[in-house]
Amino acid sequence: MRRSLVALALCLALGPVPGAAEAIGDAERGATLFARQCSACHQIGPEAQNRVGPRLTGIFGRQAGSLADFNYSKSIVRMGADGLVWTLETLDAYIANPKALVSGTRMNYRGMAEATDRADLMAYLRAYSDRPQDIPESEPTARKTDPALSPEILAIQGDPAYGEYLASECQTCHQADGSDQGIPSITGWPAEDFVVAMHAYKQKLRPHPVMQMMAGRLNDEEIAALAAYFATLQ
Amino acid sequence: MHLNRRHFLGTGIAASALLTAPTVWGQAKPKVVVIGGGAGGATAARYLAKDSGGAIEVTLVEANPVYTTCFFSNLYLGGFRDFESLQHNYDKLAGGGVTVINDMATGVDRAAKTVTLAGGQVLPYDRLVLSPGIDFKDGSVPGWSLDAAEKMPHAYKAGPQTQLLKKMVEEMPEGGVFAMIAPPNPYRCPPGPYERISMIAHVLKQKNPTAKIIVADPKEKFSKQALFEEGWNKHYAGMVEWIGPDFGGGKVEVRPDAMEVVIDGEVTKVDCCNVIPGQMAGKIAALAGVTDDSGWAPVDPATMKAKADENVWVLGDSSAQGDMPKSGFSANSQAKVAAMTIRGELTGSKTFPAKYSNTCWSLIAPDDGVKVGASYEPTPEKIASVESFISETGEDAALRKATYEESLGWYAGITADMFG
Structure with a gap:
């Protein structure tokens, strides 16, 4: 008796796939959002083809930039090689601000600001992943977190003089003139994108080990100072 | 004046x-x-x-x-x-x-x-x-001095010595022996000698595949050792023999005129010898x-x-x-x-608090790059490592290629940062 109750509880917890997707957000509302904001470039479903953007069927658990038959930006391929895999967490960050997560992405989309909109959209997308049961919410890598930064962090006015000193460390690899050879340019970025990107490394949402280490030891003021400095570089 | x-x-x-x-x-x-x-x-x-x-x-x-x-x-x-x-x-x-x-x-x-x-x-x-x-420290490798550098180059200050070593490797007879006398700690560029072994193995694999490489090393272990050893087995199987101190790698004498290397009393005739002395x-x-x-x-x-x-x-x-x-x-x-x-x-x-960092990339074979790095901060006693990372064994080819390409970007970046 006791045993069968436990079994029943497990069934409820894992649930059928649609139930799990619904736990992320409202998939029906997500379908409407997809039709309005994504479908001009992306298809999803068993018959989906690549269009301006890659097909999104089976997006969860896929390495970024890994469809052999799609011509991706260099940046997203590099991110994928560095270990970026699409999970609820990483996809949420990407949809929120594509260029903040993958600087050189060709996805020309301003981002979806509302966390509930993104959750609904992902609930819809997730229904079309090959094995959605592999990514239950309980899995740590798939835990949905809101990477959005507090307004206080975004509002910090960086000290450009401090930024200039800190930036000298960046410029061992990232060339001040904006050249991009194997290492992306960070010159002339809008300050807010810079702050979001650095915090994404600090939180280990972005995958690169050098950048995770560099960002990891910078505090909020130091990130703001760097952003203030790089935003002014021509 | x-x-x-x-x-x-x-x-x-x-x-x-x-x-x-x-x-x-x-x-x-x-x-x-x-x-x-x-x-x-x-x-x-x-x-x-x-x-x-x-x-x-x-x-x-x-x-x-x-x-x-x-x-x-x-x-x-x-x-x-x-x-x-x-x-x-x-x-x-x-x-x-x-x-x-x-x-x-x-x-x-x-x-x-x-x-x-x-x-x-x-x-x-x-x-x-x-x-x-x-x-270079005088007498750190018995038999070798700067006077012998034309016969057994150090090639550890880049310039004509590097060109000489390349020429000697290319002119090795078929099935010949290349020897490196690796330096004791501390020395410039910890993974440098082992990246060099990889590069020389790459050249020999194409031009002289039956040649052998011997490394006599006074150190128990070396930088990125697991990564290099994995790479040598994968790309240059059977070509590289590393002789650590347990097998006499620290008891070495060289004879530049005779082109001989004596490791733990055993004399080996060599065709090219790279001596990287103590520093x-x-x-x-x-x-x-x-x-x-x-x-x-x-x-x-x-x-x-x-x-x-x-x-x-x-x-x-x-x-x-x-x-x-x-x-x-x-x-x-x-x-x-x-x-x-x-x-x-x-x-x-x-002025601001000091922050230091380092990353060293090494190339093992074409498009097979690895890296090691750390961030550092001053303590009263020393510059101390705060956090570090290293490439892992068994990484896939795409990541290794990206790492190599990143190293090219770093070279362009640091030389622009140094020379303007």
């Missing part, structure tokens, strides 16, 4: 003493002399000139008008770079307000605060930066009296200032600072801390 200059300066001091506002006297600009135009010295000179906006008179003393980077010289040995791609001149530094003197510093008078050059010139300084790289700070650091018994120059971890003299900084390979490896990346990182603190002392500009 220098008497005139002293006389002139003396007059200046007298004149300014008479004036109530000494700032009108143009010669009051503080002077920084930088010795050595590599990753430490060139970076320090460039940042001092750039960030002070001309408020500091910066002079860079470097013997070679064209600098050849030691980093990436292994890629030249492997055929992945041409020699010219390693070479950089100082034109942009000179254009950026640095006075570049192509001469050799032969003496430092710390009491008088002057540097003497081989050409006889005497340079006064307010602050001195020493970044002279490495020199110490570049000679001028010892002449300046800032080194200790170890042969390296102890520095203050927060500033890179020599412990022996508050007006002297020592950067890069020559310094003894703690956990940072002796690398171009480290020297470049230390130079920025030095430039900031010197500028603060001389012009009153704002």
Whole structure:
């Protein structure tokens, strides 16, 4: 008796796939959002083809930039090689601000600001992943977190003089003139994108080990100072 | 020449003493002399000139008008770079307000605060930066001295020695033997000897696949060892034999005239031998009296200032600072801390807490790059490692290729950061 109750509880917890997707957000509302904001470039479903953007069927658990038959930006391929895999967490960050997560992405989309909109959209997308049961919410890598930064962090006015000193460390690899050879340019970025990107490394949402280490030891003021400095570089 | 200059300066001091506002006297600009135009010295000179906006008179003393980077010289040995791609001149530094003197510093008078050059010139300084790289310890490999470097090159200061080693590898007879005598710790570029083995194995695999490589090593273990050993097995199976101290790798003698290497009493005839001797700070650091018994120059971890003299900084390979490896990346990182603190002392500009970092990329085979790195912060005792990372064994080809491409980006970045 006791045993069968436990079994029943497990069934409820894992649930059928649609139930799990619904736990992320409202998939029906997500379908409407997809039709309005994504479908001009992306298809999803068993018959989906690549269009301006890659097909999104089976997006969860896929390495970024890994469809052999799609011509991706260099940046997203590099991110994928560095270990970026699409999970609820990483996809949420990407949809929120594509260029903040993958600087050189060709996805020309301003981002979806509302966390509930993104959750609904992902609930819809997730229904079309090959094995959605592999990514239950309980899995740590798939835990949905809101990477959005507090307004206080975004509002910090960086000290450009401090930024200039800190930036000298960046410029061992990232060339001040904006050249991009194997290492992306960070010159002339809008300050807010810079702050979001650095915090994404600090939180280990972005995958690169050098950048995770560099960002990891910078505090909020130091990130703001760097952003203030790089935003002014021509 | 220098008497005139002293006389002139003396007059200046007298004149300014008479004036109530000494700032009108143009010669009051503080002077920084930088010795050595590599990753430490060139970076320090460039940042001092750039960030002070001309408020500091910066002079860079470097013997070679064209600098050849030691980093990436292994890629030249492997055929992945041409020699010219390693070479950089100082034109942009000179254009950026640095006075570049192509001469050799032969003496430092710390009491008088002057540097003497081989050409006889005497340079006064307010602050001195020493970044002279490495020199070799006499007698560290029995049978070898600098006189033997034409027969058994060290190729550990990039230049003609590197070209000589490449030529010797290419001219090895079919099935010949290449030997490396690896250096004891501490030495420049910890993964360097092993990246070099990889590059030479790559060349031999194509031109001379039955050749053998022997490495005699006095160290129990070496940088990125698991990654290199995995790579050697994968790409150059059966070609590389590493002989550690347990098997006599530390008991070595070389016979350059006979082209023989004696490892733990066993004589081996070799066709090409690369001797990387034990190392110490570049000679001028010892002449300046800032080194200790170890042969390296102890520095203050927060500033890179020599412990022996508050007006002297020592950067890069020559310094003894703690956990940072002796690398171009480290020297470049230390130079920025030095430039900031010197500028603060001389012009009153704002100073910030020191941050240091390093990453070393190595190429094992085409598109098979690996890296190791760490961030560092000063503690009262030393520059201490805070966080580190290293490539993993078994990584996929795409990641290794991206790592290699990243190293190319780094080379372009750091050389732009050094030379402008």
